Amino acid sequence: METPIIYNGVPWFDDERHTVNAHGASIIEDGGRYWLIGERKTDDGNGFGGFACYSSDDLAHWHFERIILAPQTEETSLLGPRRIGSRAKVLRNPNTGKYVLLARTDNKKHTDPITCVAVSDTINGEYQLLGAFEYEEAPLRKGDLGLFQEEDGTAYAVFCEGDIYRLSDDYTSAAELVVKGMAPGSSSPVLTKIDGTYFALFSGKTAWDSNENYYYSAPQISGPWTAQGTFAPEGTRTWNSQCSYVFPLKVANGSTVPVYIGDRWSYPHQASAASLVILPLAVSGTSLSIPEYWPAWDPRSASQVLLSGHLIPAKLNSNHVGEEIRLPFDIDGEGRVVILGSSSCHGGYANVEITDSRGIPVLSQPFTFYAPTRYNGAMFIGPLLGTGDYQLSVRVLDEGSVFHAKDGTKLGSEDTKVVVSGVRTLNSADYR
Structure with missing residues (x-):
């Protein structure tokens, strides 16, 4: 077996030599495997091909599992023929045992955002679309979203503009608005906790171009949230990426390293030419950064790999x-x-x-x-x-x-x- 190496900024290929096609992605460790879940794009613009799931033993070699939630045929569906989906995130609910998927749905002009919710008995199963994700019996119309789960199972959704909602016990609706308008004008939100400090990452709005992403920190989920600035060197446009997720990587020495996942979009060839940027984060107190870009690195040690050949x-x-x-x-x-x-x-x-x-x-x-x-x-x-x-x-x-x-x-x-x-x-x- 080839040495496991994560390559940044280039298309990945699965074990059938097909391009890994999962964007707005998250990586989850579950059942002893890693699962990559994201939106499947077409190669002729921004067509929506459903939400895809891939699995891996080492974060470097990927197997396509299936489309876990396909575009719907019903005209009235939130994922119907005139709509698209994006930003799919999945959590396992400890109370029900179900895997719950939240995603943004929208019309093709991006003017009618509605959050949807779907459930499955297995992480790589066929998800059942339940409908709109609601707060106070009304659909949430918030745009891009991210999910975060506490150790005790309490889960939160973060949206554009920096709104944070606590999820209901079964994760299928929002139970409480915890934070309002933390980050005006923001997009692509990410919520995580590292060493007891909460971090919220956002990008600006520059269409498919990357920009200088930025972050906030807080001692608790309700705040107070403090703007901390950018987390990659100025001028790199977040190493030419847009934040999508942060996941905890357990490395060989037993430590846990927080890892950034970002999209490097490539419109109109999103299926073949868009790629991911995945890099370890440096964290100290309320300071979070990606100080340097590694074209290739070993996920077993979270160390850079130099490619000669x-x-x-x-x-x-x-x-x-x-x-x-x-x-x-x-x-x-x-x-x-x-x-x-x-x-x-x-x-x-x-x-x-x-x-x-x-x-x-x-x-x-x-x-x-x-x-x-x-x-x-x-x-x-x-x-x-x-x-x-x-x-x-x-x-x-x-x-x-x-x-x-x-x-x-x-x-x-x-x-x-x-x-x-x-x-x-x-x-x-x-x-x-």
């Missing part, structure tokens, strides 16, 4: 549609191919294709060279490959990551440039 010379710096590089590479044992390059505000999409020695395609999909802040490193890391000879191609597409804010402002790529600086092959012996 065999470097194959390859150069491409172009925005000319169809221009490409082609080169052979080989894998000894098990390994992966890595495309090195640069991302920036001028970056666009390229298509990567891997074929085996018989010319049979192993993989073909778009990936991105766009980022609002410049980065040099791995642009793409392929799925696990067996021993053999392969052919790699990278071809410039006539497309950039272009989208608009709600006020109509154009955001995203300023060009369609693809910048490749080299290719590496990684075998198990190349991790150090």
Whole structure:
């Protein structure tokens, strides 16, 4: 088995070599396994394909379980044909034994947010949509949400603008408004507790672009909540990500490390090119930070991994549609191919294709060279490959990551440039 390594900012692949497609995600440890739950996106915009569940023994190798809550066919359903879902979070209720899913539902213009609730007997089962998540017998219309569970089973939901609600005993409704309007203008809320201190993380509203996420701290869930500023170095736009979840990782020495999960969106190719940024958090009292970016790290020790491997010379710096590089590479044992390059505000999409020695395609999909802040490193890391000879191609597409804010402002790529600086092959012996 390949060494378990978490790769940041590149698409992941499951054990069938399909892109892991779960966004607005959370990771839960349950029954001796890790479970990744998030929204399934289409690759032609922001289409909603249901909420997906993946499982893993080591946080690095993932198996697709199923769509646990699919789009509904009924026009009146909160997840009906004219609506979408996002921000799914799941908790196990200790009183009922049920797994409870809360998510945002909305129309396709994002102007009618309603929180929904669904339940299942197993974490990876088919969830039954119960309807709207209510407070005082009225549906909550709050937008993005996050969930948090205390050690005693008491659970809370946090929403945009910083509203926090205590959940009912069965988690299917809100019992009490605990905090009102902590973070005006916020999005993508996360609520957690680390070493007795409560933290609430938020992003700003910049459509699919990342921004400088920020946080609040409090000695108890009801407050007082104190604004603490950003938690990643200024100018990194939270390492080009949007906060989604914080989970406690138990490492080999017995300690627990809080780990940040953030989305790196890639509109319109959310299914193939969007990725996750997962990094350990540094916490001291009310101070929380992600001081540095690790392209790869070992979840067993929460330590950075340096990737060496065999470097194959390859150069491409172009925005000319169809221009490409082609080169052979080989894998000894098990390994992966890595495309090195640069991302920036001028970056666009390229298509990567891997074929085996018989010319049979192993993989073909778009990936991105766009980022609002410049980065040099791995642009793409392929799925696990067996021993053999392969052919790699990278071809410039006539497309950039272009989208608009709600006020109509154009955001995203300023060009369609693809910048490749080299290719590496990684075998198990190349991790150090």
